[in-house]
Amino acid sequence: MRLSDSWVVATKDLGIFRRKRYIIYSLIALPVVFSVLLPGTILLSLSGSSAASVNEAVNRILKPEFNLFIMLSAILPSVIGSYSFIGEKVEKSLEPLLATPATDNELLLGKCLAAFIPSIGATYMGVVIFIGLTDAFTYGILHRLALPDLNSLVIVFLAIPLACSLSVEFSVVVSSRVNDIRAAQQLGSLIILPLLAVFILSEVGTLSSDVGGTLVIAAILLVADIVMSFIARGTFQREEILTKWK
């Protein structure tokens, strides 16, 4: 497998994304909502509170809220991944691309990287802002860094990449069945429903929101990733694309 071919496809797509305003806005707006507005309102409401109150708010509200970044990492690829595949369909540029000597897997990897890199980058940007804001507000009161803790590191380095890649693979499958970018984005975003369920379960205490609980989520995501990668590879085959993709 020539990874250089995949990288050529990915960099080409990234060059195109830079010119798509809605992709740029999505990559900025959603992380800002997750990392500035949500913690910002909570932190502002804590101004003048005691150290004990702030500590409780961090543990009971902000740290569980950090799980939202798993969802964010799944939402962003549905925006970008849909363009990556449907955009090629709409511009009818898939056939000349498929005529190149790259293998199906090399092309698929390139397209997936193009959706994965900006999504994970924007999610991590949101994570850094979230942690920075939280610590900037609480350090003077708690005299220690509230974040990152071990659980948030597991989320950042395990759960987020797995959720992101699952969403990218799901975009491939969705793209094979629809012709419209908006429809693909809407269908692609369905991937967040199980993640939303996990978030709600952890919020109500049914699912532990500690390291153990996060590791369970990561393990489930890993299995889902493996299954979805097989489905995506089965979908992304030259003949399938040229003759069966809508």
Place this chain on the structure above:
Amino acid sequence: MIDAQDLTKRFGNVTAVQNLTLHVNEGEVFGFLGQSGAGKNNTIRMLSCLISKTSGNATIDNYQIGNRDDQLRIRELVGILPENVGLYEDLSAYRNLDFYGKMYHRTDQQRREAIERLLKMQGLWERRDDLVGTYSKGMKQKVAIARALIHDPKVVFLDEPTANLDPESAKTTRDFILELKKERRTIFLNTHNLDEVQRVCDRIGILKTSLIAVGSPDQLRNSLWGRKTVVHLTSVDDKILSAVKGLGVRNYETVGNNKIVIDVNDPDVDNPAIVREIVRAGGSVRFVTELRPTLEDIYLRLLKNGSASAA
């Protein structure tokens, strides 16, 4: 260069291409004609390893299209201009071509040189950095042709290369095809433009799910119509017709009262004898021409009859 033997493609119960047997020589411009849905596109897709064959065999430069290892080699050998130009509208012409150059593993220098040569040839070098989305249809078509040639392919599949082009650009493209021929590249030209076929193709194949005829335009013309000589006279009378009949020709008919159309085997041999006999019978010959059905006549008759008259 291209060899197909009983090549067949089925989609479920629908047969798209049936028992296609074909040989295209290196350096030949081969015109592929047929109605929409005749299987031309699927043939090109099979030959360029984009879709699999159902049965039969085909090779490109001795590489088997059904062989997994050979498929990548075939894709390196082949350049394709698909029906839809399929360019990246948010990239410049230069970046479009550079991307494909990279995908075909061309070095930086090879890409630079090829892009400059092809865009200058197509008259687009000055606009190389403009987004393709700002180009006219004809300009996009030119970029797509350049893309098909970016990796210096030995075999080029061109699907309607002059569609969307103005007459001047169409002529430039036809001349370009002939240049490619001089470079010994094999051109497989999928088109509905019979005039274009007449101008650039060495041989043509007419497809109607299966190949119903193949040969040079002259060979097909002769196999369908035979060769006919038209003798233009000041007037035709019974004595002249008797003289023509006496020559033992296969068939003849009068048109109006001053023309005789005569079936001949070899005009170079038969025409002098015909003229001599007519003059001897008292006829006054104004001039002699050959009746040549157009390629359109050939094409339509073959499609209507659906029978092979391959030469």
